[in-house]
Amino acid sequence: MADPLTTRRVPCPIAAHARQTPGAPAVIVGNEVVTYGRLDGWIEGVAAELRARGVKRGDRLALTGREDVDGIVRFWGALRCGGVVVVMSPRLPPAALRERLDTLGAIDIGAIPISWVEPADIPVFDLDAPAVALYTSGSSGTPKAALLTVGNLYFNAMGSFAAIPLGAGDRWVLSLPLYHVSGIGILVRAAWAGAAVVLPGKEALGELIARRKVTHVSLVPTQLLRLLEGGVRPDGLKAVLLGGSQIPGGLLERALAAGWPIHTTYGLTETASQVTTTRGGAGLDTLQTAGTVLPHRELRIDAAGEIHVRGEVRFAGYLTPDGLVMPFDAHGWYATGDLGSIDARGRLRVIGRKDNLFISGGENIQPEEIEEVMAQCPGVVRSVVVPVSDAVYGARPFAFLERDAAFAGEAALRSFLEARLPRFKIPVAFANWPEDAPAGMKPARRWFEERAGLMGNC
Numbered sequence: 001m002a003d004p005l006t007t008r009r010v011p012c013p014i015a016a017h018a019r020q021t022p023g024a025p026a027v028i029v030g031n032e033v034v035t036y037g038r039l040d041g042w043i044e045g046v047a048a049e050l051r052a053r054g055v056k057r058g059d060r061l062a063l064t065g066r067e068d069v070d071g072i073v074r075f076w077g078a079l080r081c082g083g084v085v086v087v088m089s090p091r092l093p094p095a096a097l098r099e100r101l102d103t104l105g106a107i108d109i110g111a112i113p114i115s116w117v118e119p120a121d122i123p124v125f126d127l128d129a130p131a132v133a134l135y136t137s138g139s140s141g142t143p144k145a146a147l148l149t150v151g152n153l154y155f156n157a158m159g160s161f162a163a164i165p166l167g168a169g170d171r172w173v174l175s176l177p178l179y180h181v182s183g184i185g186i187l188v189r190a191a192w193a194g195a196a197v198v199l200p201g202k203e204a205l206g207e208l209i210a211r212r213k214v215t216h217v218s219l220v221p222t223q224l225l226r227l228l229e230g231g232v233r234p235d236g237l238k239a240v241l242l243g244g245s246q247i248p249g250g251l252l253e254r255a256l257a258a259g260w261p262i263h264t265t266y267g268l269t270e271t272a273s274q275v276t277t278t279r280g281g282a283g284l285d286t287l288q289t290a291g292t293v294l295p296h297r298e299l300r301i302d303a304a305g306e307i308h309v310r311g312e313v314r315f316a317g318y319l320t321p322d323g324l325v326m327p328f329d330a331h332g333w334y335a336t337g338d339l340g341s342i343d344a345r346g347r348l349r350v351i352g353r354k355d356n357l358f359i360s361g362g363e364n365i366q367p368e369e370i371e372e373v374m375a376q377c378p379g380v381v382r383s384v385v386v387p388v389s390d391a392v393y394g395a396r397p398f399a400f401l402e403r404d405a406a407f408a409g410e411a412a413l414r415s416f417l418e419a420r421l422p423r424f425k426i427p428v429a430f431a432n433w434p435e436d437a438p439a440g441m442k443p444a445r446r447w448f449e450e451r452a453g454l455m456g457n458c
Contacts, residue, residue, distance in 0.1 A: 004127055010154055012123040013191040014040050014076060019122060021194065024168060027069055028212055029199040034069060045115040046077025057082030058130065062106035064090045065179030067199055072187065073114055075178070079131055079150070080123050086133040086145065089179040091422040103321055104133070104145060127151030133319050134181050136269040136364070143369070145319040146269045155312035156272040157189045159294035163277040164216070164239045164263055166193040172216040173198040173208055175223065176362070182218055182243070185273035206232035217241070220362030221251055222393060234260045239280065241265055252287050266290035266350050270334055271313040275299060276348045289347035299348065300333070306354055307340045308333040356445060361393035363424045370397060370425055377416045379407025385427060386449040397425060398452045402433035431455065
C-alpha cells in the first residue's frame with residue numbers, strides 16, 4: 001500500500017479485510033459472530049441508502065452512541081458516504097439532544113434501514129476529510145463539538161499499535177461508550193488491525209472477558225476495581241488500557257499482583273484518544289505515569305506547566321453554528337488545559353486540570369455547566385459546585401445553594417436537573433450557602449471544596 005502520509009488516502013479498512021479475510025470475525029455479540037464480509041455489505045447498504053437520500057460529502061449525520069451492531073453499521077456507513085458523524089450521548093434528555101441537532105444542522109440517521117449491498121470496489125478515505133464530531137466539555141463549561149478527521153482516527157490507531165499490538169484473531173471488548181472518544185478508538189483500532197469488537201450485551205464485564213476470549217480491554221479505574229473485587233482473572237488478556245481518571249492508591253499494585261497486563265495512558269477527545277501510553281511489561285514506577293509519546297504525536301509542556309499537543313492526531317477544530325473554531329497557535333499547538341511534567345525518561349505525569357473540570361467514574365464533569373442549569377430553576381439565587389472525594393467514582397459533584405422563597409425544595413430541584421442533565425452530573429448533596437463564605441464576584445472554589453470535605457459528604 002502507498003504511504004498514507006504521502007498520498008493522504010487510505011482504503012476503508014473493513015472493505016479491505018472483507019476482501020482478504022471475509023470470514024474473519026468483525027463483531028461479536030453473545031453467541032453471534034458478524035464476519036467482515038457480512039459487516040461490509042451492511043455498511044455499504046447504509047451508505048447506499050444515505051446517498052439515495054441525497055446525503056453529500058461533509059453533511060452532518062447525527063447518531064446516538066449505542067453499543068450495538070446497528071450502531072456500528074450506521075457509523076461506518078455514514079463515514080463511507082462521506083458524512084460527518086455527530087455522535088450523541090443516549091443519556092441526554094430529549095430537549096438537549098434536539099438543541100444540539102438544531103445547532104449543528106445535523107440529520108438524525110438513527111432509524112436509517114439496514115440492508116445488505118455488495119460493494120463494487122474498495123472505498124478509499126481521504127485522510128484530511130472531516131469524519132467525526134464528539135462533544136467534550138473542555139474548559140468553558142459549555143459542551144463543544146470537536147471535529148476529528150479520518151487521518152486523526154487512522155494515525156491514532158497506527159500510533160497505538162506501537163505500544164499495544166493488535167491484529168487478526170484479537171478481540172477488544174467495547175467496554176466504554178461510543179459517545180466517548182475512547183469508545184470510538186476501540187472501533188477504529190479493531191477495524192484497521194482486522195481484529196474483532198466484542199459487544200457487552202447482557203453479560204457482566206468479567207463474565208464477558210472470560211467467555212468471549214477477550215484479548216484487549218479499555219477500562220477506567222472504577223471498572224478495574226470492580227473486576228478485582230469480583231475475583232475476575234485476567235486469563236487470556238494481552239492488554240488492559242487504563243485511563244479516564246485518577247487511579248486510586250493501591251489499585252495498580254493489586255492489578256499487577258493479580259497478573260493484569262496494564263497500560264496506563266493519557267489522551268483527550270481533541271487527539272482522537274491516546275497521546276501517551278506505557279509499553280507492555282512496564283513496572284509500577286512507569287505505570288504511575290502516563291507513559292511516553294506515541295508515533296504521529298508531539299507533546300510539550302509550556303512555562304506554566306500546561307500540556308500542549310500537535311501532530312497527525314490533533315483535531316481540526318470545534319464545530320459551531322458560525323463555522324470551525326481552530327484554537328491553535330501559529331505553530332499548530334493545542335493547549336489542552338491539563339497540567340503535567342515530563343521526567344528524564346520521557347514519561348508524562350499528569351498533575352490535573354488547569355480549570356475546574358473533574359472526573360467522576362470516567363465521566364468529565366464541568367461545575368459551571370451544572371451551575372448554569374441550576375440557575376434556571378426557580379428559587380435558586382446562586383450556586384457553586386465542587387468535587388467531593390468518593391471511594392468508588394473518585395469524585396462526585398456537591399452543590400452549595402443560596403435559595404429564596406420561590407424554592408420548592410430539594411426534590412423539585414432534583415427533578416428539574418434530571419430533565420436537563422445526565423444522572424452522573426446531578427449533585428450527590430445540596431448544602432446552604434455558608435454565611436462565612438468569602439465575598440467576591442466569583443466564588444472561591446477551593447474554599448468551597450474544603451468546606452464540602454469538612455462536612456463529610458464523601
